[in-house]
Structures are given as structure tokens and as C-alpha cells.
Amino acid sequence: MDRLLDLTAGLSVVLGALVLASIRRAHIRVEYSVSWLAGALALFAVSRSPALLERAAGWIGLADAPLALVLVAGCLLLVILFRFSVIISQLKDDNIALAQRVAILEFHLQSLQAQSRIPE
Numbered sequence: 580m581d582r583l584l585d586l587t588a589g590l591s592v593v594l595g596a597l598v599l600a601s602i603r604r605a606h607i608r609v610e611y612s613v614s615w616l617a618g619a620l621a622l623f624a625v626s627r628s629p630a631l632l633e634r635a636a637g638w639i640g641l642a643d644a645p646l647a648l649v650l651v652a653g654c655l656l657l658v659i660l661f662r663f664s665v666i667i668s669q670l671k672d673d674n675i676a677l678a679q680r681v682a683i684l685e686f687h688l689q690s691l692q693a694q695s696r697i698p699e
Contacts, residue, residue, distance in 0.1 A: 580629070583645050587626035587652070595619040614662050618655045625651055 598615045601607040607615075625632055625648060636647035 580645055583648065584626045584629060584632075587648060588623055591619045591622040591626065595623075611663070611666070614659045618659055621655055622652060 595616060598607065598612050598619065602609055602612050625635070629644065632644045632647055632651075635651065636642070636644045639647055639650065641647050641650070
């Protein structure tokens with residue numbers, strides 16, 4: 580179990596470093612990186628505290644603490660993916676509204692151009 584906890588701690592540090600490097604290179608926006616950093620920090624905290632992991636396993640009703648670790652990691656991933664699904668849905672709606680506004684502006688611009696060509 581110690582090897583699993585060490586591996587999880589290492590992976591959480593690598594995840595945090597990758598997120599910070601991506602922020603630095605402007606590959607990911609800061610507001611979207613917060614959930615990844617929080618997830619990496621939570622995994623690191625759970626992997627460095629076997630007593631907390633044992634307590635969580637008992638609270639959930641699992642016999643094995645490593646199974647609780649996998650469950651915690653999976654739940655963190657699901658929460659992060661849900662958050663990004665909400666963000667993507669909102670961005671899609673905003674994109675549709677923006678495309679509609681551009682189409683309306685183009686229509687008005689063409690109408691004004693057509694009116695200015697017609698001599699009265």
C-alpha cells in the first residue's frame with residue numbers, strides 16, 4: 580500500500596507541475612486550472628495521510644484503503660469533468676448567441692448599403 584500511496588503522491592505532484600507549466604505558457608486559463616490544482620492537492624493530501632484514507636474507507640464501508648483511494652480519485656475526476664461540461668455548455672450557448680448577433684449586424688449592414696445605393 581505504501582508504494583501505491585507514493586505513486587499517487589508523485590502523480591499528484593506531476594499533475595500540479597503540469598498545470599502550473601501550462602498556466603505559465605498560457606495553454607490553460609487560470610480559472611480553469613483551479614479545479615485541476617485542487618484535485619491534485621486533494622490527492623496529495625489523501626496519499627500522504629494513510630490514517631485519513633483508512634478513516635474514509637471505513638466511513639464509505641470499504642474493506643481496503645487502496646480501493647478508497649481509487650474511489651476518491653475517480654470522484655475527483657468526475658467532479659472536474661462535470662465542471663468542465665458545464666463550462667463548455669455555457670460557452671456553446673454564448674457562441675450561438677454571438678453568431679446570431681453577428682448575423683443580425685450583417686443583415687443591418689447590408690440593408691444600409693442597399694439603401695445608400697438606391698437613388699431617391
